Amino acid sequence: MSLAAYVNGIGVLGPGLNGWPDAAAVLCERRIYGSSATVLPPPTMLPAAERRRTGRVVKLALGVALEATAAAGADVTQLPSVFSSSGSDGYICHELCEALAQPVREVSPTRFSNSVHNAPAGYWSIATGAMTEANVLCAFDASFAAGLLDAMAQVTADRRAVLLVAYDTEYPPPLHAKRPIPDAFGIALVLSPALAPQSLARLEVTLTEEAFDTMRQSQLEALRASIPAARGLPLLELLAKEGAGRTIIEYLGPARVAVQVEPCH
Amino acid sequence: MTRHVLEHFTATSCIGAGTAATLASLVQQRSGLERCAFETVKIDTHIGEVPGVDAQRLPHELRRFDCRNNRLAELALQQDGFLETVREAAGRCGARRVGVFIGTSTSGVMQTELAYRDRDAISGALPSAFQYSTTHNSFSVADYVRQRCGLQGPAVALSSACASSAKAFGSARRMLDAGLIDAAVVGGADSLCLTTLYGFHSLQLTSPAPCRPFDVARDGISIGEAAAFVLLRRAPENLDRDAVLLLGIGESSDAHHMSAPHPEGAGARRAMQAALAAAALDPSDIDYINLHGTGTPSNDRSESQAVTSVFGATTPCSSTKGATGHTLGAAGALEAVISALSIRHGLMPGGLNTSQIDPALTASYIRENRHAPLTRVLSNSFGFGGTNCSLIFGSAG
Secondary structure (H helix, E strand, O other), X not given: OOEEEEEEEEEEEEOOEEOHHHHHHHHOOOOOOOOOOOOOOXXXXXXXXXXXXXXXXXXXXXXXXXXXXXXXXXXXXXXXXXXXXXXXXXXXXXXXXXXXXXXXXXXXXXXXXXOOOOHHHHHHHXXXXXXXXXXXEEOHHHHHHHHHHHHHHHHHHHOOXXXXXXXXXXXXXXXXXXXXXXXXXXXXXXXXXXXXXOOOEEEEEEXXXXXXXXXXXXXXXXXXXXXXXXXXXXXXXXXXXXXXXXXXXXOOOOOEEEEEEEEOO | OOOEEEEEEEEEEOOEEOHHHHHHHHHHOOOOOEEOOOOOOXXXXXXXXXXXXXXXXXXXXXXXXXXXXXXXXXXXXXXXHHHHHHHHHHHHHOHHHEEEEEEOOOOOHHHHHHHHOOOOOOOOOOOOOOOHHHHHOOHHXXXXXXXXXXXXXXXXXXXXXXHHHHHHHHHHHHHHHOOOOOEEEEEEEEOOOHHHHHHHHHOOOEOOOOOOOOEOOOOOEOEXXXXXXXXXXXXXXXXOOOOEEEEEEEEEEOOOOOOOXXXXXXXXXXXXXXXXXXXXXXXXXXXXXXXXXXXXXXXXXXXXXXXXXXXXXXXXXXXXXXXXXEOHHHHHHHHHHHHHHHHHHOEEOOOOOOOOEOOOOOOEEOOOOEEOOOOEEEEEEEEOOOEEEEEEEEEOX
């Protein structure tokens, strides 16, 4: 049984990867990769009051979601979404746990409401006015593949376009030592059941137990292996090369996700 | 949408471990809320604590998952023969064809809260025994359920605050319909922790008294904990008359505010309408509504407006949170099981603790149990981030 969808738009942000055209240039080796700290765009789509409250995880998710939906020419108010991340806002989690370890426990109400795993999805709907549903997932290191499966199942079962946003940010110390995510990384894909002029490729997704693919360039492989959302890099590489191919993405233990890619042009 | 059958279900909350105890409490209108004496918490509030969670042990080979949330999940899995039924299903359709979809808002974050009290005085490091991935991480509980049940299919944690485990039904339904799996363990587990107790208190959303949904003097929530699970499958042609079906799911976003509901309940209305459309039902087909009904002034006002705008002012509705407390990420699954029990036993559970219904709330809130055949029940779950989910369950007979 396979799940199928067209990719109509892509967004990427990560260390040394500033948007899809930039990342695509690296992935098809038109540009040498140089790792540098991820640059997160300010969430200008949010009202000023909300913008002040947003941390790195919201900026990251909104940044890649905006790039992908703009590229797809999608009406974001009609687009359901899947947000998948291995963790919530690590800085807020740290501040809350620090406050709760004090003799007098003073918790910031704003921090608490922004601590929920679905904060980026909430801010996305506030920013875009989209009243469509957002599904918010976590599968630890398998979060990219889990998000891809969920989004592909939506496209396949309900025959409608979906925005997938997979993203992870780092924890500050001391949690960083227990969960050493080095920096922010996010991938967004607009997936659609129907071929459109802007469609880049057709994806067909199945479960498998074959060995998963790694990245040939060692710095990109380090990225893939250290940030859950970057587990999607082998798929991005296939999309950047604009050819047909198949890649196997890490998922849960022996279970892997195979993606067959057919270009649309 | 395709019809799905609840092949088996179980729930554990402060009103009982397993469905028999849960039903008995509902029939007797017994609340499980008590004055908060949890851990070192000093908040003047009531909570719905599940007895026996601290004493619960995990199987030795899964001890790395040990935390309050997974102990609660384990306690719940042991009720009603649920674990055995899932293993039988895995034997029948193959462990790779059974998915796991578990909603949680805070998972095992309490392990991290405790670890922060025990940091190295010089380096600030967390204790070496603290394990993040198998406790704190949201996926921990889904991973635990998957491994405990011996499953090898897709698995995911859904974390959309207080709508988490209602939305778990949505993910499972789509994956069943897409043909990737043949059965799904759908559920939720959320346990008491300091983050939610102090967090909701900081927002002035916890009531000092046991919560009073829809009361004119309602003043906040009572936080509870629960784990509830359903084994969901595509419905076969021939069903037992007492089978309970999942008929429709509707989801939406408020696009309004992170922690306050839309004042007129626009997102909630949209979710209920979407659930009716998915089930191909009219509002008049719904016999009873299990409300989100948290007991905060704004939530109940917004939900009442939304319910009235879709159903009018006559469909009986109530919140069971006066009995169970607000079990946050587990509320959707717990109330799905309560809805299934309502259908199977013809019981509309009256809302507890409410002495005077707010005249401004026009929905038909019931305070006494009603016994009548129920064909279809709608259950609402809403959460921070403006996330909404409505589920419709029905009898096969």
